[in-house]
Amino acid sequence: TEGQIIKCKAAVAWEAGKPLSIEDIEVLPPRANEVRIQIAYTGVCHTDAYTLSGKDPEGAFPIILGHEGAGIVESVGEGVTNVKVGDHVVALYTPECKECKFCKSGKTNLCGKIRATQGRGLMPDGTSRFRCKGQDLLHFMGCSTFSQYTVVADISVVAITPEAPMDRTCLLGCGITTGYGAAVVTANVEKGSSVAIFGAGCVGLSVIQGAVKNGAGRIIVVDVNDAKEEWAKKFGATEFVNPTKIGKPIQDYLIEITDGGLDYTFDCTGNVGVMRAALEACHKGWGQSIIIGVAAAGQEISTRPFQLVTGRQWKGCAFGGIKGRSQLPDLVDDYMTGKLKVDEFITHRKTLPEINDAFQVMHSGDCIRCVIDM
Numbered sequence: 001t002e003g004q005i006i007k008c009k010a011a012v013a014w015e016a017g018k019p020l021s022i023e024d025i026e027v028l029p030p031r032a033n034e035v036r037i038q039i040a041y042t043g044v045c046h047t048d049a050y051t052l053s054g055k056d057p058e059g060a061f062p063i064i065l066g067h068e069g070a071g072i073v074e075s076v077g078e079g080v081t082n083v084k085v086g087d088h089v090v091a092l093y094t095p096e097c098k099e100c101k102f103c104k105s106g107k108t109n110l111c112g113k114i115r116a117t118q119g120r121g122l123m124p125d126g127t128s129r130f131r132c133k134g135q136d137l138l139h140f141m142g143c144s145t146f147s148q149y150t151v152v153a154d155i156s157v158v159a160i161t162p163e164a165p166m167d168r169t170c171l172l173g174c175g176i177t178t179g180y181g182a183a184v185v186t187a188n189v190e191k192g193s194s195v196a197i198f199g200a201g202c203v204g205l206s207v208i209q210g211a212v213k214n215g216a217g218r219i220i221v222v223d224v225n226d227a228k229e230e231w232a233k234k235f236g237a238t239e240f241v242n243p244t245k246i247g248k249p250i251q252d253y254l255i256e257i258t259d260g261g262l263d264y265t266f267d268c269t270g271n272v273g274v275m276r277a278a279l280e281a282c283h284k285g286w287g288q289s290i291i292i293g294v295a296a297a298g299q300e301i302s303t304r305p306f307q308l309v310t311g312r313q314w315k316g317c318a319f320g321g322i323k324g325r326s327q328l329p330d331l332v333d334d335y336m337t338g339k340l341k342v343d344e345f346i347t348h349r350k351t352l353p354e355i356n357d358a359f360q361v362m363h364s365g366d367c368i369r370c371v372i373d374m
């Protein structure tokens with residue numbers, strides 16, 4: 001199939017707010033510095049639902065969504081040296097070119113090389129590799145894993161050990177890595193410190209896992225869904241609070257029970273009111289609040305500047321601050337040696353024709369991650 005157009009199935013989002021439709025599509029061969037991947041499994045992340053809803057300012061249609069995928073390299077374009085045909089890979093929505101100002105800064109995992117075209121749903125040369133019914137389809141977050149075959153930039157892919165089961169490693173493409181990295185890399189939670197995590201979905205549970213790894217003392221989980229208490233405790237949370245059942249603002253409650261506030265707080269909800277509460281629940285003088293949740297277009301955060309004047313810090317991260325090509329293989333190894341939980345996050349499994357059901361269960365509240373067998 002090298003150098004040829006591949007015909008396969010993909011879940012196409014023709015317009016905002018409508019279910020995906022399974023279509024026969026054409027996937028063009030990879031051009032220079034591009035990689036064509038046969039996707040084996042993909043997770044469905046809350047961000048896919050967010051963009052499908054039409055609330056993402058960068059969301060455009062028709063598009064092939066999905067950014068949490070693992071698969072096998074089918075062919076590579078000219079000049080590709082980091083992966084080869086047959087490699088088992090994870091797609092990276094946060095690429096790593098290792099040569100731009102961002103990559104060389106040592107201060108961020110964001111890479112600037114292809115961000116502009118990625119945001120417009122195009123390959124780095126400004127064109128698409130997907131065709132359906134006579135028209136081009138857009139790429140999503142440089143990944144488009146809701147297709148049996150996809151094409152990505154070579155800097156947007158990392159090879160991992162073929163021993164690792166791809167129906168698990170796909171989840172390292174977003175949710176698990178994001179929360180774990182936010183605790184371990186972005187916050188770098190110290191031993192004995194106190195942590196509060198708002199929202200116990202895949203991302204929040206992964207923050208717990210990172211906080212446990214770094215030896216945090218108190219790990220308090222805040223969620224409006226009582227069913228998340230059991231989940232939170234299973235991952236190592238020491239306490240659970242339902243903010244609707246305490247009769248006062250959650251930040252006041254947390255400050256009371258922690259003698260002045262938390263060392264670290266994390267927003268894993270995407271709700272700007274929660275983000276404010278998370279910042280204000282931080283300890284005066286040093287508490288840090290990390291925003292992970294993605295808020296809808298037009299939403300803004302606010303607090304009294306006095307909160308920052310008195311030493312609280314507001315931060316945020318994408319993909320947990322993890323550099324995909326440099327650091328993801330180590331996370332996969334941690335999974336293989338039993339040091340990183342992954343299997344525990346999978347509550348549902350579906351096939352590609354059932355992908356709309358995955359969006360349904362995601363909104364139901366009892367789904368942590370649904371893995372799609374492509």
Ligand code: NAD
Pocket residue numbers: 045046047050174175178198199200201202203204222223224225228243268269270271274291292293294295317318319320367368
């Ligand atoms: P999820 O829907 O599975 O989990 C969200 C949790 O928050 C749920 O348990 C829900 O009950 C809880 N919640 C909702 N409102 C709440 C409130 N007011 N107070 C407390 N808890 C509340 O979602 P997820 O897949 O874990 O993703 C979480 C967020 O992170 C989403 O906004 C997603 O778009 C974003 N995200 C960001 C990145 C990144 O790189 N920054 C990566 C992945 C996901």
Ligand code: AHE
Pocket residue numbers: 045046047048056057058059093094110115174294318319
């Ligand atoms: N396009 C949106 C922002 C969406 C967003 O923040 N995406 C995160 C990843 S969420 C993964 O589930 C991200 O990586 N952001 C950094 C980046 O460069 O996009 C908007 O508001 O425009």
Ligand code: ZN
Pocket residue numbers: 045046047048067068174175
């Ligand atoms: Zn995601």
